[in-house]
Amino acid sequence: MKKKKQNEPKRNVSFSQFGSYNLLFEYFITHGLEQNYVRPPEITKRTMELGNRNSPDFVCSPFKFTLGCFLEAIEAGADTIVQVGGVVACRLKYYGSMQKKIIEDLGYDIRFVNLAEASREDPRSFLALFRKINPDFSLVKILRTGITVVAMLEALDRVQLTVSKNAGFELRDGDFDREFRRFCGRLLKSPNDPISVYRIYRETKKNMRAIPTDVPEHPLRIAVIGEYYTVMDDYSSHNIEKKMAKYGMRVERWMNVSHTLLHYSAPKRRKIIRDYVQYDMGVTTTSNVGFALECAKKGFDGIIQLKSFGCTPEIDAMPVLRSISSDYDIPILFFSFDCQNADTGIETRLEAFYDMIRLKKEAQLKSGAPERAAAAI
Amino acid sequence: MKKAYLGVDVGSISTKGVIIDENKKILAGEYLYTKGDPMNAVRTLLRRLEQQFDAAERTVVAVGTTGSARKLIGAVLNAAVVKNEITAHAIGTTNIHPDVRTIFEIGGQDSKIIILRGGVVTDYAMNTLCAAGTGAFISNQAARLDIPVEEFGAIAMRSNDPTPIAARCTVFAESDLVHKVQIGCSKEDICAGLCRAVVLNYLNNVAKGKKIEPPIVFQGGVSKNIGVVRAFENETGQEIIVDENGHLAGAFGAAILAMRSGEERPFDFAVTEMDFKITGKSCGRCANNCEVIRVFRDGEMIDSWGNRCERGAAKA
Known part of the structure; x- marks a missing residue:
């Protein structure tokens, strides 16, 4: 029986593009499963366009992007699709079941593995899903690869943070980006143990420290918050972090997979924001509002919120963010993205935001208070 | 030869230009419709500015551009400064009204609010994703009612009882308006209702959560509509300042920025006689198909943009 199963041809598994996290899936599927x-x-x-054409018109854009990725992956030969989901209280919960139906209706015969069907409270529920990908998986390999992938996730997010914070000050264009891509490539080829991952991480950090930068004495510090997918995926956010880096902004983004999955304490954040919010508004709002407030208290120069058009939880967070903005005198810029093509409107708003916070900061540095420094400008 | 600075503001509906001297005095100013052809509008604009300008006494040493076509026109005019319209408006307005604390701006296709404290921009907002409550909407509805848009405000002023019209969204507003017409409301009341709807839409969306403090300056094409100005005064309970050069504030700001940049680049009014060609072509090197824009002057490529990566970089 067992032998027969092993002779089954390997499945061609795919997951959608999502920041750089795709490589973790790749590693887990190839090494673990x-x-x-x-x-x-x-x-x-x-x-x-593929995603747009086949999605409900008013669904949030990550649905359209991930569906488009699945369809292109199927064209490239995928026969098994993995989608995430889970415990969150927003439309993401229904992504998997909806997309499965859409792909089936399009006439594709694929296996759809919906991680929303598993629960973190019951680890065995994941094994049932793994079995859908490889009925004969080895638990040892899965556990071993799982540990490596968690180490990779930590390393990836830390390196990403370094890039966000420093790319604005690099002397040679694209240095951080190049090193980051080299790092991703090395992770994919890493031996299956956390020590090797750590070694790659340390070397990358060292290389990044060696990148020549020119950091001003008072750099503009901007907190980036918003909806999960849009904040982390460059294409969805119209490369906003790269655009910000061009203006020499120091981007501080708390939101990433390791922070939300492994290092997030909802009670702690709720306590921080209790003067503003008394209950959770769904998904990432509590963590976003909490981070925005922390940054406001630290004297950041601005906050940028990114979300897909119609993202209800993040829209709910907007009045709270406006209160924080006026209480701490910190400007905030809201962006809603759908599937628009032109970057011009985004650039106009971002450039104006940059001009505003820069002039404000210069005025503050000159005399401590913007009202008094005004005459100078 | 004394120096002068040119500021050009090319918006979706109108194109504005001013020439200033070293003391920020306006030497020439012009306003005309863009009519969907920014290149041609700028040509006409420059010809008219040239007539008002004494070229024997001064030369234009730097150009600043702003507005949604700022990049294209900036390339064509070899601009020293290409600046977004929010900053340009703020700079221009604070030079006319140094104590301004709130700027309302409603243009053809967008609307914005700028909050200033002590001459420094401290907050701003711009409408997103939707053109409700902008000049284009009023123009459309004026056409529907068969009223010249220039008279729209005056007609609205004759109303004593503005008809309530949905302020949420142009689609709702338009269907409301159609129904009000059909049940027999007067044109005066409908015009006044529409002015109020535009103002409510602005205050509820663009200006949401902003601290509106006087002095308030109202700019953009819609500021010429007295009905909207009155509706703003009624809703905010404040005096609304509209000055005759308000529509030039963006161009004025761009000219000041060009002067401040300290950069001098040769400019000649003869640019209107040159042959400019703009081509937009899909890159085709990957499935993203970036639309690469190339600008040619007398057959020679002077600028290009639109590519996301190096592969799409246009070769001269």
């Missing part, structure tokens, strides 16, 4: 992995093509306008 020992199947083939089909890398979804980079997100392009075509991905967006």
Whole structure:
């Protein structure tokens, strides 16, 4: 019986593009579940159009992006699709079941593995899903790879943070980006143990420290918050972090997978924001409002909120963010993205935001209070 | 030869230009409709500015551009400064009204609010994703009612009882308006209702959560509509300042920024006689198909943009 199963051809598994996290899935599928992995093509306008055409019009844009990625992955030979979901209280919960139906209706015969069907409280529920990908998986390999992937996740997010914070000050264009991509490539080829991952991480950090930068005495510090997918995926956010880096902003983003999955304490954040919010408004609002407040207290120069158009929890967070903005005199810029093509409007608003906080900061540095420094400008 | 600075503001509906001297005095100013052809609008604009300008006494040493076509026109005019319209408006307005604390701006396709304290911008907002409550909407509805848009405000002023019209969204506002017309409301009341709807839409969306403090300056094409000005006064309970050069504030700001930049680049009014060609072409090197824009002057490429990566960089 067992032998027969092993002779089954390997499945071609794929997951959608999502920041740089795709590589973790790839590693887990190839090393842990020992199947083939089909890398979804980079997100392009075509991905967006495919997703758009086959999605409900008013669904949030991550649904459209991930669906587009799945369809392109299927074209590239994928026969098994993995989608995340889980415990969150927003539309993400229904992504998997909706997309499965849409893909089936399009006539594709694929296996759809919906992680929303598993629960963190019951680890065995994950094994049932793994079995859908490889009925004959080895628990030892899964556990071993799982540990490596968690180490990779930690390393990836820390390196990403370093890039966000420092890319604005690099002397040679693209240095941090190049080192980051080299790092991702090395992770994929890493031996299956956390020590090797740590070694790659340390070397990358060292290389990044060696990148020549020019940090001003008082850099502009901007907190980036918002909806999960849009904040972390460059294509969805119209490369906003890169645009910010061009203006020499120091981007501080708390929101990433390791922070939310491994290092997040909801009670702690709730306590921090209790003067503003008495209950959770769903998904990431508590953590976003909490981080925004922390940054406001630290004297950051601005907050930027990114979300997909119609993201209800993040819209609910807006009045709270406005209160924080006026209480701490910290400007806030709201962006809602859907599937628009033109960058011009985004650049106009971002440039104006930059001009505003820069002039405000210069005025403050000159005399401590903006009202008095005004005459100088 | 004395120096002068040119500021050009190319918006979706109108194109504005001013020339100033070293003391920020306006030497020439012009306003005309863009009519969907920014290149041609700028050509006409420059010809008219040239007539008002004494070229024997002064030369334009730097150009600043702003407005939604700022990049294109900036390339064509070899601008020293290409600046977003929010900053340009703030700079221009504070030079006319140094004590301004709130700027309302409603243009053809967008609307914004700028909050200033002590001459420094401390907050701003711009409408997103939707053109409700902008000049284009009023123009459309004026056409529907068969009223010249220039008279719209005056007609609204004759109303004693503005008809309530939904302020949420142009689609709702428009269907409300159609119904009000059909049940027999007077044109005066409908115009006044529409002015009020535009103001409520602005205050509820763009200006949401902003501390509106006087002095308030109202700019943009819609500020020429007296009905909207009156509705703003009624809703805010404050005096609304509209000055005759308000529509030039963006161009004025761009000219000041060009002067402040300290950068001098040759400019010649003869640019209107040159042959400019703009091509937009899909890159085709990957599925993203970036739209790469190339600007040619007399057959020679002077600028290009639109590519996301190096592969799409246009070769001269």
